[in-house]
Amino acid sequence: MPYLILMCGIFGVFNAEHAEKYAFYGIYALQHRGQESVGIAVSDFEEIRLVKKSGLVLEAIKKEDLEAIKGYSAIAHVRYSTAGDPGGINSQPLIRDTSLGRVGVVHNGNLVNYLPLKLELEEEGIKLYHTSDTELFLALLDLGEYVPSHIRLHPADREVLPKVFYALSRVKGAYSLLFLFKDRLVAVRDPMGFRPLLMGRLKDTVLFASESCAFDILQAELWREVKPGEVVVIDRQGIRSYFPFTSDRKAMCIFELVYFSKPESFVFGNWVYxxxxxxxxxxxxxxxxxxxxxxxxxxxxxxxxxxxxxxxxxxxxxxxxxxxxxxxxxxxxxxxxxxxxxxxxxxxxxxxxxxxxxxxxxxxxxxxxxxxxxxxxxxxxxxxxxxxxxxxxxxxxxxxxxxxxxxxxxxxxxxxxxxxxxxxxxxxxxxxxxxxxxxxxxxSPQDYCDACFSNLYPLEVEGTALRIR
Ligand code: SF4
The missing domain is CATH 3.40.50.2020 (Rossmann fold)
Known part of the structure; x- marks a missing residue:
């Protein structure tokens, strides 16, 4: 790595005996995307348990940590924490008790309306415990419900998804997300598709990852990408897909292909190599x-x-x-x-x-x-x-x-x-x-963001004057 660049990787698994071990190996395969902290949240369909540590996956997470969080579905995260937060409060997964029960989230990306939205929530008296934009996805779950008129919800999704869609309707920017509810996993990619998110499968187990190299280590099959704007829900009844918000402009990060992703990975419909x-x-x-x-x-x-x-x-x-x-x-x-x-x-x-x-x-x-x-x-x-x-x-x-x-x-x-x-x-x-x-x-280069090379940005950023392409 020729210079300092901060980023992160996310991994998810649903329907696996020992989901915590799948999460451990899956996130280990994404170690190149962040080396400062690692976290795994696991659900046994009753409860969500969490382990978060500073350092590299193999060194930080011990056998006894995994034994304490056994379950059937999991999300995991590696990140490079910022100077003021050395492996501290903002390391992920973040967990919050909501009206939907305990919910965990991992996020790769960055919200461009974080500060005004945070201020607005604080003015409404919403308690925020972290200093990262990721927490807003959890805090917003309890603030409203929204179902776009073109969406027909499956009965199993009528409680959770209106709250998820409401949260997504309030944020702007780059986000590949995995929400862990005690009985389901919800994967989301922002409508412009800034950050990658892929699906894999291994018999009846479904996996999600920032890059396909995380499936290889588990000998799982690369299934498909979560598409820009797609929300994928998986529970014991099956898998369902929705497109609540779409954008004609796509903005997949071309730097993933230049540097971030591993050469053997498949992202944005390309073999990185x-x-x-x-x-x-x-x-x-x-x-x-x-x-x-x-x-x-x-x-x-x-x-x-x-x-x-x-x-x-x-x-x-x-x-x-x-x-x-x-x-x-x-x-x-x-x-x-x-x-x-x-x-x-x-x-x-x-x-x-x-x-x-x-x-x-x-x-x-x-x-x-x-x-x-x-x-x-x-x-x-x-x-x-x-x-x-x-x-x-x-x-x-x-x-x-x-x-x-x-x-x-x-x-x-x-x-x-x-x-x-x-x-x-x-x-x-x-x-x-x-x-x-x-x-x-x-x-399809028009579907990429190359703003750091061209100075032409795909999206306005609150409080910053930019040239928009
Ligand atoms: S291409 Fe550059 S500006 Fe655009 S998302 Fe990637 S790193 Fe950021």
């Missing part, structure tokens, strides 16, 4: 540089580097080797010690670099500080020339839809020209993938 490799190929077609070898920045630069190398007919060499045993590093007081952070993660491989003209490929460039260290590392290991290639366009806009990117001012592409960035990172040349080629690497 294919889209990412295509980005590398298109980067190669746009590039005239003369080089001897192509070197990926592991792991996220690997797939586009493969596409680039094959398109150019150049050898792909492992000129940077990743250390897989890196944990936390300390906040160091001097620059030399701070550089150790990158050196702990990556080492240059002199055996393939010495005397070579190197094209080094990374998935994205946000602040430029990591790229600078990588270029220096390659040169120290004997590379004759280092040509930095980025398999996505310059990041020019912050994200308001669930990815905590740096501020507009911190983004290097907003502060420096291409030549100044090249000089800053110390490369012999620098090139990004064009926005047109990024869009060409996916089917």
């Amino acid at each position: 294919r889209a990412r490799k295509r980005m590398g190929e298109l980067l190669a077609y746009e590039d005239q540089v003369e080089a001897d070898i192509v070197v990926p920045v592991p792991d996220s630069g690997l797939v586009p580097a493969l596409g680039y190398a094959q398109a150019k007919g150049l050898p792909l060499e492992l000129g940077l080797i990743r250390n897989h045993y890196v944990g936390r590093s300390f906040i160091e007081p001097t620059q030399e010690l701070r550089d150790i952070k990158v050196l702990m993660k990556l080492n240059a491989n002199r055996a393939v670099l010495e005397g070579k003209r190197v094209v080094v490929i990374d998935d994205s460039l946000v602040r430029g500080t990591t790229s600078k260290k990588i270029v220096a590392m390659l040169k120290r290991a004997g590379a004759k020339e280092v040509h930095m290639r980025i398999a996505s366009p310059p990041v020019v806009g912050p994200c308001y839809f669930g990815i905590d990117t740096p501020t507009r001012e911190e983004l290097i592409a907003n502060r420096m020209s291409l030549e100044d960035i090249r000089r800053f990172i110390g490369a012999d040349s620098l090139r990004y993938l064009s926005l047109e080629s990024l869009r060409a690497s996916v089917e």
Whole structure:
């Protein structure tokens, strides 16, 4: 991971003996989407029980934790918590006692009307216990009922769904959600489909996950995506699907394909691997540089580097080797010690670099500080020339839809020209993938959000002046 980006992953399971274990392994497979905290809520159809811990799934959740929450349906979450909340009160699942009984929720995304809505609820005297937008989904369940006129509810859904639809009618923004009720699970994707959510199955067990790699670990079958705007209910009577709110404009996050999702995953109707490799190929077609070898920045630069190398007919060499045993590093007081952070993660491989003209490929460039260290590392290991290639366009806009990117001012592409960035990172040349080629690497690019690359936002954000596409 070349820079700090915050995100999360969600997983759900219904109708499984030991749903808590399915949740454990499913959320473990999504660990790359958040490493600071993990939580699992389980229902045994009578009661909902919860475990939440700071840290990585395998280290944080113990056997006895799972034994204490045994049940038949579950939701789980991994997240990267913010500085003021180190694995604390906002880690998910969130649980609330409502008129529908105890309800749990996990959320991937971000509401763009959180602050005004929170203020409104507080003015109405609604008690909020957390400082995250996710809590609003639970708080709103008790504040009203709504069924759009085109919806015919199944009798089994007449108590719960009007409240869920009411909650959804009040929020704006990005949300893939899983609600856990004691007798059912409800999956929701926002009408613009910002964040992925997929369904899998394993005999009579139904699974939900941010990415399909969570089904693979359970040897389950990828069934289908939860569609933008869809609400899927599953209980012991079966599965039912509704589309209470729709939007003509879709806004699937293209950064999922550039970086977030694992390469073997299927999201937004794409195999991530294919889209990412295509980005590398298109980067190669746009590039005239003369080089001897192509070197990926592991792991996220690997797939586009493969596409680039094959398109150019150049050898792909492992000129940077990743250390897989890196944990936390300390906040160091001097620059030399701070550089150790990158050196702990990556080492240059002199055996393939010495005397070579190197094209080094990374998935994205946000602040430029990591790229600078990588270029220096390659040169120290004997590379004759280092040509930095980025398999996505310059990041020019912050994200308001669930990815905590740096501020507009911190983004290097907003502060420096291409030549100044090249000089800053110390490369012999620098090139990004064009926005047109990024869009060409996916089917139906008009159905994606690419605002952090284009500065054209799919949705208005309360209190922020943005250009809307
Ligand atoms: S702004 Fe960027 S990171 Fe955020 S949803 Fe859009 S494409 Fe994804």
